[in-house]
Every structure is written in structure tokens, then in C-alpha cells.
Amino acid sequence: MNTFRNHLLEEFFGNISNGLNRFSFASSFSSSPLPKTKKRRFPIVSAVDIGGVTVARNDVVRDDDPTNNVPDSIFSKLGMQLHRRDKHPIGILKNAIYDYFDSNYAKQFEKFEDLSPIVTTKQNFDDVLVPADHVSRSLNDTYYVDSQTVLRCHTSAHQAELLREGHRRFLVTGDVYRRDSIDSTHYPVFHQMEGFCVFSPGEWNESGKDSTLYAAEDLKKCLEGLARHLFGGVEMRWVDTYFPFTEPSFELEIYFKEDWLEVLGCGVTEQRILKQSGLENNVAWAFGLGLERLAMVLFDIPDIRLFWSDDERFTSQLFKGCSFMMITLLRCLLADKIDSQMSIGPQYLRK
Template sequence: MLDKVTKLIHDVQAFNATSKDEIEAFRIKYLGSKGLLKDLFNEFKTVDNSLKKDLGQALNNLRNSATDKVQELNDSIENQQETKSFYGDLTRPSEPIELGSRHPISLVRNRIVEVFSKIGFTVSEGPEIEDDWHNFTALNLPEYHPARDMQDTFFVEKDPDLLLRTHTSSVQVRYMENNEPPIRTISPGRVFRNEDISARAHCIFHQVEGLYIDTDVSFADLKQTLLYFTKEMFGKSKIRLRPSYFPFTEPSAEVDIYWGLETEVDYKITKGTGWLEIMGCGMVDPNVLKNANIDPEKYTGYAFGMGIERIAMLLYQIPDIRMFYENDVRFLEQFKSVL
């Protein structure tokens, strides 16, 4: 009988299974209520006492071996099933992956940055919650200037010196304070103004402002930079500069591009003139340079600024600025194929 039990232990250790059914059949054969171990323990009672010690140890080894084998095989089968369900059938055709949409404001912002980076402009950023000095005073806006009125600016109630920036020119002031000329940078970002929301205006919008400071910088340099930008951005090579006023530039100008009158849409967006205003610009006022600790006797510079929403509305013929902020998936999906 001892030889029989020893052979069964060997058979148990050599057993292998590939399914739950095979493992269950093995368990019933050895450990079931009518299994081999039950019969062997019944037979054990009739064995001579001198043989019971060795035979009892062998029967316990057989029971332990069978129990361990069942657990081992069950664990192996479960691990295989988990791996298969995690990776799935690798031979199946994959599901089409839906491409997300880029927001038109992001598309236009990235394009503007790309255009100016080709001629050496770096990108600078600053805080959206700004102080009076960087947003107004350093930019040559005196205390009585209308832009300081509550109707234009969102002030922080707990600190009258803090406000939501009304333009990204504040970033340029910070950049000038921390960098020595030559300076060539653009400052894209979100700005805030306390205005009524309509199809053409919003209290939140985005700007890109540019700054170039060096020795012997002239208005002609500014014009050539703007001409380069309009050619790259719009494919238009005809611009005009109209005299204007900004507190931080002198002289100042509004920049128009000739959009043309080839279609009915052209007539509509240009109001029949063929010209479209796209940005403001000018030579940096000497007082602004002085406020940023730059010697206006040695250095000159130009600055320009444009609204990203306005550029996007022109490029994609979007009639209402509010569409940028409504999170309408139908609107955003139009820009899926645009890289």
C-alpha cells in the first residue's frame, strides 16, 4: 500500500491542466467525498500498527500535494484569463481612434507664435492678476486716464492695487525690468475688461503683444515686421497705417490690411471698403522705457498688439465672438482636421 501511495504522490505532482473542468475532475478524483484519499484512509484503519507511521505520513503528503496542486492550477488559469481580458485579442482590427479638436483660439495663437519665432521673437508670459504699476502706471497711463475707471477694469475688492490685467502689455513691462536690450519678445495671453458681451465684444479675450527694443530701431523697422506678419498670416501684401493714440507708444498707429472685394463676404466684413483693421502699434514711449530702467537716450523700440479672437474670426469667418466660449461641440468639431 505504501508503494501505491508513493506512486499517487508522483502522479499528482506530474499532473497538469488547461481548464477549470480538468482541475475540478482532478479534485474530485483525489479529494472528493468518494475520492481516492477517502478510500485510502478507510483502508489505513486495517493496516498493521507497525506500518501505520510511514503510511500515515505518506497519506498526509498525498492529501497536501493534491490540495496544493488544485490551488496552483486554479491560480495559473485565473492569471491567464486576466492577461487575456486586459490585452484583448491582439489579432482583431483596432477601433478607429477619434481625433480631438483644437480650439480655434489655440490654433491662431500657435500660428502667430510660429510666424514671429521665425524672425527671432521669444515668448514671454506673466500673471493674469496684475498690480497697478505694471498694468497702468509704468505704461504711461496717468491716474485720470479713462481706462482706469471701474467700467473698464475688474479690480480685486480686498486690494485696490490688484486687478485682472486689461492687456498683456504688463508682461512686456515685467520683461523689460528683468532683461537688458536687445529685447525681442511676444506676449500671448488672456485679458479681462468690464465690457458688455455682444457679438463683437466680450469681457474675456486673448491678445498677442510684441516688443522690440534695441539701438537705432525705427518706425520703418516696425512697418517691415508688420508687413512680414500679414504676408505670412493672411497671404496679404498690402497694409496701411493710420495715425492713432495709445498712452504707451508715440507715434501710434492702427494697422489695416487690404482684404479685397472679391466676394460678397468680403464686402460684408470690410463694409465695402476692402480694408480691415487688425492691430494697433507704435514706437515705445520714452517714459515707458524709463519706467522699466532702460535708457531712452540709448535705446528705442516698437510695440504692437492684436486680439486673437479678431484674427480667428477673420480667418475662419466666425460671425459671433461668443461662439468661442460656449463650449458647443458642434462648433469645435469643425476644427478637427486643422493641425
């Protein structure tokens, strides 16, 4: 079976020379100490383009608002949209997921990938039933532009808006923002894809099944197919979990490289979400996945910060079909990018 992962291995790693074992090499290098470099002040960007709209720095980074905690290092990432770059690992993975849905659902799923990441607190929290006292609402977890506006923490922030506009099956892809410590697997800016599917009463009545059971079975069938599309014939398991916006809720895990890997979270949408959009007689499912998390596995990328490199040594090595995990390249990238321009650790976070 020619899976997406096999295609990646053939296309990007087929020309590895000198007998390098990229799996053991990546793991051994990731634990090596990084060369120390002098930290530099992050350059200030005066404006960014978001979906064709120019957004000024002073509209997002507000020194006069005590609620605002958006630093320049985060503002500069707005509008970069790595998921819309077809030759970037994030863009390649996004398109592979699109291919799965287009092939298996006859292009029934609409695609949205240029929605503004600046949303209201109602969109980000209330519309997806995040409790008023939930820790994710705190200034320590979320980037606030002002008391009523944030940088979205998840692509679910657009669910209610799209449902009210009449969309019933859709994929939303975009950059999301969460205040987090920075290391090889965590970064305060990353990319998510949200999937949403609404069913009418006639669909589950015809099956003779309960609406929730019908949606849950359809959801699992869809996502198991997606996992096979990306990873091949891997072993899978479903784990019951909790999300405020779905019930029941699940996580899909695959057995990969002798360990269980969480692929995505999903569930049957809470009826309150559908009711507030005028769909109280329907049932729906939703899923969300982190593109960086999966791309790091599929491309064997050892450090999440490398996704943000604008160094041609990174992209040229990757897309010439050679493994970019070559010691000279990585040491250079990690030394002069991660510890300086790419790093936006606590020393850069205002408040």
C-alpha cells in the same frame, strides 16, 4: 502663395457639402433672432488653476471689499487659457504668429504665455503711462480685485517686468479682461498678443537713420510681413493714431472682403517706459493685437461667444474639416450656450 489663411480654408472648409456659401451664410445667420431661453444662475467655481498655482474664489471675488467688482462668471474664466489649446482657433492663430517670428527672426523673440492675469494697478496702468484720470481706470471699465489689484486689461501690463528681468525681444500672449457689453463681437474676456523689440544705439547708428525712424521702419516691415503671412497679398494702409505708451503710434489696416479691417495697434515705445527699466539709451517698438478679432475673420466665426463653447458639437465639426456654420449646429449652440451658460451680461455683473 500658400498663406496661413489659405491653409485654414483648405484644412477646415475643404469638405463643405451641399454647395453652402459660408460667407453669405454666416452674415445672414448672424442677424437672425436667437431663440429665447430661460436664464440660469452662473455656477460658482471655488478655485481655478493659473499657471500651476491654485487661486481660491475668495481671493478674487470679495464680497467684503467695496472696490471688488469681479463676478463669478469672470472668475470661472481665469486659468482656462484658450490660447494654450493647440486645437482651438485661438491656439492655432497664436502658433501661426509664432511660426512667422521663428521663421523670420531665427527665434530671437522669447515667448511668454502663462503669466498671471492678476496684476497690480501699477503694472496695468502706471508702467504703461496710462493717465491717472483715464477712463480705463474706472470701476466701469476694469475688474478690480481690490484698490491695488486688477485683472489685466492688456498684455502690456507685463512689459516693464520683463524689461527689468533683462528680456529685450519677446511676445506675450494671454487672456485679458475688460468690463464690456456682450454681443456678437464684444465679450469681457478675450486674448491678446503683445510684441516688443529693443534696439541698441549701434543698430540705428550703423544705418545712419534717426533712432525713432529706424524703429518705426523696422516695426512696419515686421508687421506688414505678419499680415501677408496670415492674409496673403492684401492691400494695407497705416493710420496715425494715439496710444499713451507709444509715439509715434499707428494702426495697421488691411482691405479684406471689400472693407478696411483694423488688424493691430503699434508704435515706437515712449522713452519714459525704457528709462524706468534702465534702457534710456535704447529705442524700442511694440505692438498689440486681439486674437479673437483675427480668428473670427480667418475662421469665419460669426459670434465671439462661440470661442468659449465646451460643446463637442462645435469642436468636432470644426476640426473634422467641415464648416461649423451649419444651421442646426449654430442654432443649437447659440440657443443653449450663449443665452444661458455662456452669457455673462449685465444681470450677472455685481456693482
